Amino acid sequence: MKAKTRFILIIILLAFSGIFFIGRDEALCRSSTKPASLLKRADQCRNRLYHSAKKRKYRHYWLNCINRYKKVYARYPKTDQAPWAIYHSARLYVRLYTYSGRSKDLDEAILLFRKLADDYKDHRLADDAQYLIGEIFYKYKKNTSQAYVEFLRVDIKYPSGDMRPRAKKMLDRLAVVLSKNDEQKVSKGLAASASKLSAVNDIRHWSTPYYTRVVIDLSSPVNYKYHLLRPDPDRKKPRRLYLDLDNARVSAQINTSVPIKDGLLQMARAGQYTNNSVRVVLDMGSIGGYKIFHLYEPFRIVVDVRKNAEEKSKPNRISLAHKKRLPAKGIKKATSPKNNVSLAKQLGLNVKRIVIDPGHGGKDPGCIGPGGIKEKDIVLNIAKFLARKIKKEIGCEVFLTRTKDVFLSLEQRTAIANMKKADLFISLHVNAHRNRRILGLETYYLNMATDERAVMVAARENATSKKNISDLQTILNDLMLNTKINESSRLAYSVQKGVISNLKAKKYKPVKNLGVKQAPFYVLIGAEMPAILVETGFLTNRTERRRLVKKRYKERVAEGICTGIKTYIESIDEVYQGGG
Numbered sequence: 001m002k003a004k005t006r007f008i009l010i011i012i013l014l015a016f017s018g019i020f021f022i023g024r025d026e027a028l029c030r031s032s033t034k035p036a037s038l039l040k041r042a043d044q045c046r047n048r049l050y051h052s053a054k055k056r057k058y059r060h061y062w063l064n065c066i067n068r069y070k071k072v073y074a075r076y077p078k079t080d081q082a083p084w085a086i087y088h089s090a091r092l093y094v095r096l097y098t099y100s101g102r103s104k105d106l107d108e109a110i111l112l113f114r115k116l117a118d119d120y121k122d123h124r125l126a127d128d129a130q131y132l133i134g135e136i137f138y139k140y141k142k143n144t145s146q147a148y149v150e151f152l153r154v155d156i157k158y159p160s161g162d163m164r165p166r167a168k169k170m171l172d173r174l175a176v177v178l179s180k181n182d183e184q185k186v187s188k189g190l191a192a193s194a195s196k197l198s199a200v201n202d203i204r205h206w207s208t209p210y211y212t213r214v215v216i217d218l219s220s221p222v223n224y225k226y227h228l229l230r231p232d233p234d235r236k237k238p239r240r241l242y243l244d245l246d247n248a249r250v251s252a253q254i255n256t257s258v259p260i261k262d263g264l265l266q267m268a269r270a271g272q273y274t275n276n277s278v279r280v281v282l283d284m285g286s287i288g289g290y291k292i293f294h295l296y297e298p299f300r301i302v303v304d305v306r307k308n309a310e311e312k313s314k315p316n317r318i319s320l321a322h323k324k325r326l327p328a329k330g331i332k333k334a335t336s337p338k339n340n341v342s343l344a345k346q347l348g349l350n351v352k353r354i355v356i357d358p359g360h361g362g363k364d365p366g367c368i369g370p371g372g373i374k375e376k377d378i379v380l381n382i383a384k385f386l387a388r389k390i391k392k393e394i395g396c397e398v399f400l401t402r403t404k405d406v407f408l409s410l411e412q413r414t415a416i417a418n419m420k421k422a423d424l425f426i427s428l429h430v431n432a433h434r435n436r437r438i439l440g441l442e443t444y445y446l447n448m449a450t451d452e453r454a455v456m457v458a459a460r461e462n463a464t465s466k467k468n469i470s471d472l473q474t475i476l477n478d479l480m481l482n483t484k485i486n487e488s489s490r491l492a493y494s495v496q497k498g499v500i501s502n503l504k505a506k507k508y509k510p511v512k513n514l515g516v517k518q519a520p521f522y523v524l525i526g527a528e529m530p531a532i533l534v535e536t537g538f539l540t541n542r543t544e545r546r547r548l549v550k551k552r553y554k555e556r557v558a559e560g561i562c563t564g565i566k567t568y569i570e571s572i573d574e575v576y577q578g579g580g
Helices: 002-050 057-075 079-098 105-119 126-140 144-157 165-190 343-349 375-395 410-419 452-462 465-483 483-507 544-548 551-577
Strands: 198-207 211-218 223-231 240-248 249-250 255-259 266-272 277-284 289-295 301-307 351-356 396-400 424-431 441-446 514-517 531-538
Touching: 002 057, 002 079, 057 079, 057 266, 057 343, 057 396, 079 126, 079 165, 105 126, 126 165, 198 266, 198 277, 198 410, 211 483, 223 351, 249 255, 249 277, 255 514, 266 410, 277 301, 301 343, 351 375, 351 410, 375 396, 375 531, 375 551, 396 544, 410 424, 441 483, 483 514, 483 531, 483 551, 531 551, 544 551
Parallel strands: 198 249, 351 396, 351 424, 424 531, 441 514
Antiparallel strands: 198 211, 211 301, 223 240, 240 277, 255 266, 266 277, 289 301, 441 531
């Protein structure tokens, strides 16, 4: 009887267990299908809305569907349904804008598309979201420059994405529009100064047997054209490159004949070609190629000349075209160094020569703190400390772009690095911010700006304004082709880590690590070697200002930068030791 009772109890327990497990499985099944069910309901809401002309007139119907999608990605962010919900929410906001006319709806759409592109970057919809951001700026916000940046992100971030061909077509179309805008700006400048001729105020040059930069300074914008003339042996004339500048005159103060004689260029000559035009002639020797472009504020025309690549002792050097300095909103924040195989390691390069650039100088003090503390003085001190440390601990040749309080143009600093055939270029600066509580150190390498603060830092260091964004497409295309970005990224991370680690080891508190970022610093554009810009602290922050005026702290910063450079060089040297 007892045995029978126990048997019955076991049967009952098994039955309850079966019910429990079945119930649990059903609950799990319901849980896994919950986001799919919510997404389906949201889709149905959207479809009903799109098919009802009456509902589309009322905002609350749109928001009802948007909120249904929000439940999906807010509650189940790690499911496959989440990116679809974000995508459809953003599309709803865009279509809602066509009825509401509220710019806030477009802003909401952009935020959602960015969330999709950033948080789900490997999802099939990520490139679609990035493309649609560009479309919003182009079609609705009428911001051609920003649209170009957004379409360019598709090209850079999603090389295998199905939206890349469409993005490339838009880039080609917008390049034409931006070029026309540039021409219109020049035309306005020309119209404003039509009553008087623009003065050719100076012809400057920096040159080596491998690289020469000539800059023609003018008092106002001019139209110009250039042409390459073949050599004329009968008249003993070398190959010549001439530029005709319309509505211009030769200033009485300039030297109209500038000898260069570096093997690439022999001479630069300026003359009054007609009553209202100037011809600038460059007598050329052995050159491989040249590039001509103009910059604003003040207006100047730049000619870069390089030797044939095969004639160089280091054929691996790839040039990056120099473009007008400008801050530009850009792509993703750098969260880790570029993980490509080191270009330097592939080519078996080493670092023998480093150029250090103390920012600002002379008439350009940089940022100024209480008591007349100037950025230009602080960075010159750090640069000198750093030069001594590098020579002693690494054994490299070191050159400073300036060793005293003199003014150097941004294009001159890069030209110096190229002329010295430097293997690394380090530009030193001190930061500033309207919020005095902001502090920390950060390192930049050349690329599109990562965030609004990076834009502002670039704007301050470039000493220019956002209104010069009209030739954005050319500078960004050059950035994409610049293989030195990867090496600069590696160098930036090594230096940032070296500085932060050294300051923390010396017991400085607080030491804020603002990380490595990307921005279009003009002083880095054109560098033919890995190049970075180090912001060594905030002069506007009381704690860091007190540190930056002290010799010991500046030495510590220099030690950290030196450590970072050494780490970077050691990573390259692994190739010589049989490393991967």
